[in-house]
Amino acid sequence: MKLKGEIKMIYVLMNPKANNGLGEINAREWASKSLKEEPTFINVLETTDMKGFLSSLDENDEIIVTGGDGTIHNFVNNVYDLKLKNKMYYVKSGSGNDFYRDNAEYVDELGRIELSRFLKNLPLVKVNGIERRFVNGIGYGLDGIACAIGEQMRMKTSKKINYTSIAVKQLLGKYKMRHATVTVDGVTKEYDNVWVCPTMKGKYYGGGMKVAPNQDRFDPENKVTVVTLHKKGRIATLLSFTNFSKGNHEKLSKNIDSVRGSKVEVKFDIPCALQIDGEVVENVTSYVVEIDE
Numbered sequence: 283m284k285l286k287g288e289i290k291m292i293y294v295l296m297n298p299k300a301n302n303g304l305g306e307i308n309a310r311e312w313a314s315k316s317l318k319e320e321p322t323f324i325n326v327l328e329t330t331d332m333k334g335f336l337s338s339l340d341e342n343d344e345i346i347v348t349g350g351d352g353t354i355h356n357f358v359n360n361v362y363d364l365k366l367k368n369k370m371y372y373v374k375s376g377s378g379n380d381f382y383r384d385n386a387e388y389v390d391e392l393g394r395i396e397l398s399r400f401l402k403n404l405p406l407v408k409v410n411g412i413e414r415r416f417v418n419g420i421g422y423g424l425d426g427i428a429c430a431i432g433e434q435m436r437m438k439t440s441k442k443i444n445y446t447s448i449a450v451k452q453l454l455g456k457y458k459m460r461h462a463t464v465t466v467d468g469v470t471k472e473y474d475n476v477w478v479c480p481t482m483k484g485k486y487y488g489g490g491m492k493v494a495p496n497q498d499r500f501d502p503e504n505k506v507t508v509v510t511l512h513k514k515g516r517i518a519t520l521l522s523f524t525n526f527s528k529g530n531h532e533k534l535s536k537n538i539d540s541v542r543g544s545k546v547e548v549k550f551d552i553p554c555a556l557q558i559d560g561e562v563v564e565n566v567t568s569y570v571v572e573i574d575e
Contacts, residue, residue, distance in 0.1 A: 295357070
């Protein structure tokens with residue numbers, strides 16, 4: 283007989299496509315090393331009704347989500363408005379792992395992050411008729427295009443995709459700088475020669491790029507950070523890219539605007555790819571981010 287509060291079953295939700303196709307292997311290896319009992323493995327790609335599955339569980343069952351930023355993004359959007367009764371954890375098994383990186387201080391001795399504190403107060407992005415919550419950030423501009431190209435490459439190879447390398451090649455090649463109109467809490471600014479204009483809930487995206495070093499995902503005002511990198515000249519931008527990606531924004535103060543706010547609208551004069559926690563949306567001219575009141 284199980285005592286009250288005693289774990290009844292452990293379910294590991296895994297994404298086989300995570301980490302360049304190693305998601306299932308990673309999940310099973312972690313479980314064999316970290317858990318005392320054999321869990322039940324669930325393929326998230328074959329689970330069409332995640333809400334129904336979670337609602338059917340005993341309250342003492344434990345959930346462990348494994349995968350990368352895309353996996354945690356989709357899980358959150360599937361369960362966001364569900365009153366969750368189970369203990370839930372996240373274990374990294376991705377190629378970028380920005381959510382894990384941003385929240386490393388919350389990792390326990392088994393390599394897990396307890397999820398309850400992260401499943402609320404998430405911003406909502408509206409773009410091209412799509413509405414999604416995001417846990418890390420939105421990339422728009424060079425970063426969105428790099429993600430789109432990376433997804434195309436992923437369909438053709440099992441090799442690890444280097445998004446920074448893709449971005450650098452685009453920076454030195456085909457990427458056309460945009461004119462951006464950025465409105466944050468009713469205040470509008472316009473920028474020429476824009477490379478990227480992300481909105482961030484966390485500090486990192488793109489596999490470790492610290493684009494919003496001062497963003498606090500547990501900000502008591504629950505604000506996001508909009509970062510606009512605008513600089514004329516490809517070589518000059520390339521030389522600044524290391525400082526930008528490492529979060530040394532004070533060295534680029536003339537070319538970076540970082541603004542916190544609760545409602546954001548970004549418009550480009552030329553359509554561009556956008557990514558939401560790694561999920562690509564093509565042909566975007568604008569996006570809106572809103573925070574629940």
